[in-house]
Amino acid sequence: MCGIAGAYHWPDGGPLTDRLTRCLAHRGPDGSGRYDHRAGSGEVHLGHRRLSVIDLSETGAQPMVADGLALTYNGELYNAPELRAELEAKGVRFRGTSDTEVLLRAWREWGTDCLPRLRGMFAFGVFDERTGELVLVRDQLGIKPLFFVRRGGGVVFSSELKALAGELGGTLQVDEAALIASLLYYWVPDSRCAYREAEKLQPGTWARFRPDGTGERGAYWSLRQVAEEGAAHSGEVDLHAVISDSTDKHLLADVPVATFLSGGLDSSYLTALAARRQPGMSAYTIGFRAEDAKFEAMPDDLKYARVVAKRFGVELHEIEIAPQVLDLLPRMTYHLDEPIGDPAAINSFLIGSAARETGVKVLLSGMGADELFAGYRKHFANQLARRYQRVPGLVRRPIESVVDRLPVASARRGYRSVRFAKRFLSFAELPEETAFRRSYTMYDRGELLDLVHPDLAAQVDEVLTEHADTYADTGLTDYVNRMCLADARMFLPGLNLAYTDRSTMAASTEVRTPFVDVEVVKAAFRVPGHRKIVGRRGKVALKEAALAILPEEIVHRPKGLFSAPLRAWMSRDLAPLVREVVHEGVLVESGFLQREALRKLVAEDAAGQQDRAKHLWHILTLEYWYRGARSAAVSSS
Secondary structure (H helix, E strand, O other): OEEEEEEEOOOOHHHHHHHHHHHOHHHOEOEEEEEEEEEOOEEEEEEEEEOOOOOOOHHHOOOEEEOOEEEEEEEEEOOHHHHHHHHHHOOOOOOOOOHHHHHHHHHHHHHHHHHHHOOEEEEEEEEEOOOOEEEEEEOOOOOOOOEEEEEOOEEEEEOOHHHHHHHHOOOOOEOHHHHHHHHHHOOOOOOOOOEOOEEEOOOOEEEEEOOOOOEEEEEOOOHHHHHHHHHHOOOOOOHHHHHHHHHHHOOOOOOOEEEEOOOOHHHHHHHHHHHHHOOOOEEEEEEEOHHHHHHHOOOOHHHHHHHHHHHOOOEEEEEEEOOOHHHHHHHHHHHOOOOOOOOHHHHHHHHHHHHHHOOOOEEEOOOOHHHHHOOOHHHHHHHHHHHHOOOOHHHHHHHHHHHHHOOOEOOOOEOHHHHHHHHHHOOOOOOHHHHHHHHHOOOOHHHHHHHEOHHHHHHHHHHHHHHHHHHHOOOOOOHHHHHHHHHHHHHHHHHHHHHHHHHHHOOOOEEEOOOOOHHHHHHHOOOOHHHHOEOOEOOHHHHHHHOOOOOHHHHOOOOOOOOOOHHHHHHOOOHHHHHHHHHHOHHHHOOOEOHHHHHHHHHHHHHOOOOOHHHHHHHHHHHHHHHHHHHHHHHHO
16 A cells, blocks of 8 residues: 555646655655656656555565556555466566566556456556556545546646645635535545546546547446346355455455454454454454443444454454544544545544554455445435335324434433434435435535525535436346445445545555455345345345354344544534634635524534534534645645
């Protein structure tokens, strides 16, 4: 895992590449390099920061140059040994053992046709000295990020948006529609970028830039196609075998590999599989201050993590999270690149930091299993809503009236069941796509219109239409798998993979996600929805697979939360900051957010009648991000 940057046909591209690369030092503290070459009438410059994981010698250093190609690459290829053997059989000779060299030689052998063969996580730029062309590539599922800005026939790119914003901020304009999307979701969808001129290279695609200023783009992998092919598949799927194979491949490294272990199904399953392959490995888990956990009514995940660690001989490192939230909030907002309002990023950063302090560079995470196997509460809740709509209105109305009057919290504790009930009733009678969107987003259309400047109404509708179009862009007839596909296209790359990459790389730690693997994804969409949600239980197919190695007390435990005691933080640590942002914040002063709407959110939360803690946390995140964007614009202008 590394940081990459570069400039192609860009004024002062060499010094710019150096500055971009320095900004990415946390992604690769083990080494750095730069490559320069003529490209037609201009030049190309490739920069690299290295986190040494495979082939720790200089033969794995980057940018790597061979056979008239130069490569700057961020990621890991888990099928590198198989590709290497195939290339060696064709007579290709290797200098070292890195997956970087395997990728470079594969590109020379097959060009873009090598991309569907790759199994891993990656983003890279490859320059061909013979043609003068630069190609940028991103992995199939959007695990690794790649941002770029194109002007005329030139392009500048980086692993992180903050590097581009820091250098080009004076000429980049904040995209208000992206900020509205961030308010809606509490993250920016992968299809959008917080700055108008900047782009995210989309998962499963490549972009080619030529010396004459022309270019082209192509897609080499389609999640929609994979899902639809899975639906047409007949026969059984051996999920346990597929997930075991993926986990084994994700252990490929020349340094120790550990795991995130929350005590939930997904991380426990991967930890058990990994420990079977590498006995005596380490795992990292988190706990919270007792008073915070009690206020939040959080389950005790630590006890389950201890059970798994003991059973599989894992050395468990327990980290109590009692962070200085006021200090961490602006720091995490900086590292997350875009306004992402999920406090789980703090957990990931602190775990990554603790692992790094003990000499661990690589961690496995259970990320992705909920999206692919219908493990979130929203999946069951949306299915339940379809049945609820058949209940006569004379029965529904009294229920809704009672729930509406119930408090979500008292001065001493929160009431999770009431929060869930209110959330459910907010979407239970809506049409399918609208209900699904409302089940995991922050506001309905009316609330969003009230919150932002009246002149932004068109952008609000544009963002809502984008969700509807993405949800409808499928031929799947299976309702549960339609939700899983929407999550895999939007929620997974836009939120979970994004914050995991940024927060852990801020601690110079690589996180691998064995569930977010092309073969696991293929298998997941071969499982029909009625095997994912059975009765009131979600993720059933995965649970059945996990029983091959895990005890029932772990497989069938109540679902845990990789989150944070947000309501405790908001009511204690962050209450003064909330007041400051409402009355004096730059979002309000600029006119983007409406002060009265913010005051209403604060009042509803303070009264305990509505749960607005997550809304207010994200407002703080957005405020800090916006301050940083304005500061970058001033400093670089």
